[in-house]
Amino acid sequence: MIKSWVKITDKSVTLNGQMMDFPSYGNALLTEIYRSKVKDYPKFFKMDALCKLGFLGSELVIQDENTNRFVPREDRAVILFNRSGSLNADVNFQATLQPDDFFPSPALFVYTLPNIITGEIAIRNKYLGETSFYVLEKKDSETIASQIVASFQDNITKSVIGGWVDCVDENNFEAVMFLCYRDEENKLHEEIKNILSK
């Protein structure tokens, strides 16, 4: 069962199908969401755009859950997917490696792996369950739904923060993220596919 879902693009934010009012665009939109909805995690400003996007997506769906947060738990996994990997951070890092201006940035290098997002979400929320990040050729809702549904077979995982988090650059990105629970009626697969198509 999908408990809540969010869609963040460089132009708009939708939570459970309701448009949220943020007038900014692109990278400024991410900062505006943070200042409006999070506020207490200054590490946000050190993240690359991909990580900011995934972090904010997770914050919106977790806040919507409205339960006790920051209590260590093993029954929640974080499973994300995208197409562009960490390309945006890679390009920015490469720009610091020019032969005549060779000052590689350690802070940028930290984000040259997409799975840093899953780690940031897990650390922030004290999730001790599975964390995975898959890079796919395209936004394949069938593969994403199958992978997330399969993650419940370990008899530990009861819920998953999952979805699509893709960032081409600071002003061109899309996240469709959701919080879902194990579903005895096998409807979850179709629900995930439906959300990802929105």
Next chain:
Amino acid sequence: MDELILELKNEIIETLNLEDMQPDDIDTDAPLFGEGLGLDSIDALELIVLMEKNYGIKLRDASKGKEIFKSVRVMADYIEKNRTK
């Protein structure tokens, strides 16, 4: 020296993405790591890069950083004595 301290504070804010911070918010004599600005190990590496890029100071011995990054004043003092640009 005061000019260098202000310049350094602005560079630290920009390099370490300390959004919402102004130079006046950084205590010149407060520790940069731990209780002060609460910087982490990645920030330390960024400061080492900053020293080389902006002032031509190559910190060969990373353990020296602990002494140099004690505060903005200590850092500025070290830069003034060792800068090559």
